[in-house]
Each structure stands twice: as structure tokens, then as C-alpha cells.
Amino acid sequence: MTTSYSPAVPPSEPDGPVRLKARRPSDLLAAVPFLLGFHPQESLVALFLESGRVRLTARYDLGDHLDLDVADLVDQHRPTGLVLVVYCADADRGRAALRDQAERLTDVDLVDLLLVDGERWWSLDRSTGCCPSEGNPYAPGDHPLSAEAVWAGLVARPDRAAVVAxxxxxxxxxxxxxxxxxxxxxxxxxxxxxxxxxxxxxxxxxxxxxxxxxxxxxxxxxxxxxxxxxxxxxxxxxxxxxxxxxxxxxxxxxxxxxxxxxxxxxxxxxxxxxxxxxxxxxxxxxxxxxxxxxxxxxxxxxxxxxxxxxxxxxxxxxxxxxxxxxxxxxxxxxxxxxxxxxxxxxxxx
Structure with missing residues (x-):
């Protein structure tokens, strides 16, 4: 398992960090690649919230099994809320990973559980009422927030391998x-x-x-x-x-x-x-x-x-x-x- 850390948004100016406003799950999904610096695949991403802002972003490899646990970081950082996003081509496997984590994370407010299969995304939080059964189209590069992030000088590489290189x-x-x-x-x-x-x-x-x-x-x-x-x-x-x-x-x-x-x-x-x-x-x-x-x-x-x-x-x-x-x-x-x-x-x- 590997993890990655980033603050709310990487700073681009000495005066302070760039602020990207995410009002809907689709906004948040467009922001995640810029929070991490690359477009995640086969990953669990945990967004740690404090007073409505993302303060910490952690990424875990899904690997060949679903033995994932973000509870240690939750205990350490004590967020006021948590959003979990699973990126998995196998949507059923991704749902299982999200449900498994939801069962473990009983001491934190789970604001949303989002699933992305590369082409569609779903919210498993039925209270949002945002997702038809067939899901929503996933195209973060076409989202206005993505253009805003690029204009602010933020970068999202194609994948983690591009960062490692x-x-x-x-x-x-x-x-x-x-x-x-x-x-x-x-x-x-x-x-x-x-x-x-x-x-x-x-x-x-x-x-x-x-x-x-x-x-x-x-x-x-x-x-x-x-x-x-x-x-x-x-x-x-x-x-x-x-x-x-x-x-x-x-x-x-x-x-x-x-x-x-x-x-x-x-x-x-x-x-x-x-x-x-x-x-x-x-x-x-x-x-x-x-x-x-x-x-x-x-x-x-x-x-x-x-x-x-x-x-x-x-x-x-x-x-x-x-x-x-x-x-x-x-x-x-x-x-x-x-x-x-x-x-x-x-x-x-």
C-alpha cells in the first residue's frame, strides 16, 4: 500500500494557496487530480475535511485486494468530515471497497462515498439524490473547475508514474x-x-x-x-x-x-x-x-x-x-x- 499527502490545494503564490470551490460531488471529483498532482487510477482517495475545507488528501493503492484502512490517519488528524472516492474499473469491486471502509470508519462524519470507474461516477450516499442508476459521465478535464485550476497554475499529470519519472x-x-x-x-x-x-x-x-x-x-x-x-x-x-x-x-x-x-x-x-x-x-x-x-x-x-x-x-x-x-x-x-x-x-x- 502506498499513500500520498497533499494540503487543501498546493500553493501557487506567496500570498496564499489557490482556493477551488467545490459545491457538488462533480466539482470535488474535478479537483482531486489537482490535489494529488495526477489522475488516480485503481485507488482509494480520502479527503479530510475541516470546517468545509479539504485539509488533507490521502491516496491508497487498491492493489490486488481490498485490505484498506484509513482509520489510522483519521485518528491522527481528527477531521470534522471525510469524503472517500474509489477509482476502480470494476465498479462492483469499488463499491465493496467503499462499503468496507464505511463500516470501519464509525467515529467520523462520512460526508460522501464516491465511485469512479473511469467513464462514470456514482455517489453511494443516497441523501445527495445526485446519481441515476447508470451514473454520471466522468470527464474531469471538461469541468470548469479543471480550467480554473490550470489557469491558477496547478498541474495534474496523467498518472502517478509520470510523477515518479x-x-x-x-x-x-x-x-x-x-x-x-x-x-x-x-x-x-x-x-x-x-x-x-x-x-x-x-x-x-x-x-x-x-x-x-x-x-x-x-x-x-x-x-x-x-x-x-x-x-x-x-x-x-x-x-x-x-x-x-x-x-x-x-x-x-x-x-x-x-x-x-x-x-x-x-x-x-x-x-x-x-x-x-x-x-x-x-x-x-x-x-x-x-x-x-x-x-x-x-x-x-x-x-x-x-x-x-x-x-x-x-x-x-x-x-x-x-x-x-x-x-x-x-x-x-x-x-x-x-x-x-x-x-x-x-x-x-
Missing amino acids: TVGGPDEEEWAALGRLARPIRSRLARESRTARQDALGRAVVAALPHLEAGPAAGADEEGRAARVARLDDAACLELALLVRDTLVRDVACALVTREDAPRHLALWQQVVARTPPDLASAPLCLVGVAAWAGGNGTLLNACCERLAELDPRYPMGRLLSDVSRRALPPAWWDAMADGLRRDLGLGG
Whole structure:
């Protein structure tokens, strides 16, 4: 079973998060892909409500069985209401999953139970009176709320695999050439003091951030967005990856991440991961994970944790981020951790 976490809506502007108003079940179904960052399939999605707003979104794989339980997160987060959505091509199997969860979740207000088979959707809550027996057409991309979300700069990738691919690193045939390029950089950095490397890391990050787009431009396609984002060359990416191999240098990069600027840090470290061979990837992946957590992108955090577990299951910060993901700790928790890091490093703030 895997889970993904996201806040109500990923923030797109420093002034505050985008607010999408969902008045009907069809509105909510159009919003779910933007809450997760991708269009779910064969999944159970739990929307945790507080005062009528979605505060937490968790996704579980249906897998080959229906042994699903969101009760642990309900106990932890204590929502005032819960909406469950099952995405399952086999509608009968999906209904069984929803009914099973409804029987287990007796201590929370189940606002609605929604079923999507890919072409139609149903509400199992008969009080809504919204669903004919044949269901309603499911076409979230045609819904006005979807257009509103895209215009606000939110992204919903085709599936979870597309999210995972963003932290997959360079193709295997590039590893040897990148390794050769890294050797003289590694040798040069080895001759520098830790303080000098910390300073170099801080300068590089601070210099790069103003040139990185904080979020997708409204209405732009991926190619158009990429053209407007400053691109680091391979040598710059490898130098950053080599710098953060030292834990105390990596901590400087972590300490610089704020919730307001998390999307820019994410854009920076995703570039580094995309050009870093596996033997250097763990630390940059952790920085992608930190920025994803601080920015409320639980799906990407989860993808980072999975790749870190493959590369080095004992990497301490990877294990910490996995715990954050498993417990669905909210981005606000990053504030206290970052403040502690800054104090330890003497960075102030």
C-alpha cells in the first residue's frame, strides 16, 4: 500500500494557496487530480475535511485486494468530515471497497462515498439524490473547475508514474559521462574546507532561486514552461550534488527552504536530480523531498522516498522523510524543523 499527502490545494503564490470551490460531488471529483498532482487510477482517495475545507488528501493503492484502512490517519488528524472516492474499473469491486471502509470508519462524519470507474461516477450516499442508476459521465478535464485550476497554475499529470519519472534521474547510458565530468569537480571540492563548501552552496542556491519559476505558468504547456525556467548545465548540477553529499553542507540547503519559496527550491533540486547519476543522487533527492513536503506536494515526497529506499534504504534523512510521508505530517511541521536547523548552523531566522 502506498499513500500520498497533499494540503487543501498546493500553493501557487506567496500570498496564499489557490482556493477551488467545490459545491457538488462533480466539482470535488474535478479537483482531486489537482490535489494529488495526477489522475488516480485503481485507488482509494480520502479527503479530510475541516470546517468545509479539504485539509488533507490521502491516496491508497487498491492493489490486488481490498485490505484498506484509513482509520489510522483519521485518528491522527481528527477531521470534522471525510469524503472517500474509489477509482476502480470494476465498479462492483469499488463499491465493496467503499462499503468496507464505511463500516470501519464509525467515529467520523462520512460526508460522501464516491465511485469512479473511469467513464462514470456514482455517489453511494443516497441523501445527495445526485446519481441515476447508470451514473454520471466522468470527464474531469471538461469541468470548469479543471480550467480554473490550470489557469491558477496547478498541474495534474496523467498518472502517478509520470510523477515518479520526475525524480528518476538521467538515463543509464549517461551515467558514465556524468561520472567523468564529476571527477575534477570532486577533486576540487575535496581541497576546500567545509565552511568554504557551505558558503559556496549557499551562494549557488541564493543566486539560482530568482531565476527559477515558482510554479507552472497559467495556460502554458510543459515545453513553454521549461523554456522560461533557468536551466543549470551538467557541471553546475553535479557540483551541487557533490556539495550536499556532506551532511552539514546539505543541512544548509535544507535550512534555506521556506514554505513560501519551496516551489523554487523544488525546481532547483529537481534539475540537479535529473542530471545526477545514482551514486550521487541520495542527498539531492532528500532536498527534493524536503521542498516537496514544505510545499505540500505529498505525492512527490512519496516518490522521492521510494527512490531513496531503492538507492540506499539506510540513508538517515531518507528514513526521516519516509516517516513524514507515512504519518502525513503537514507542511507546517517543516517550520519548526527548519528553525532548529538555522539555529544549529548559526544562520539566524
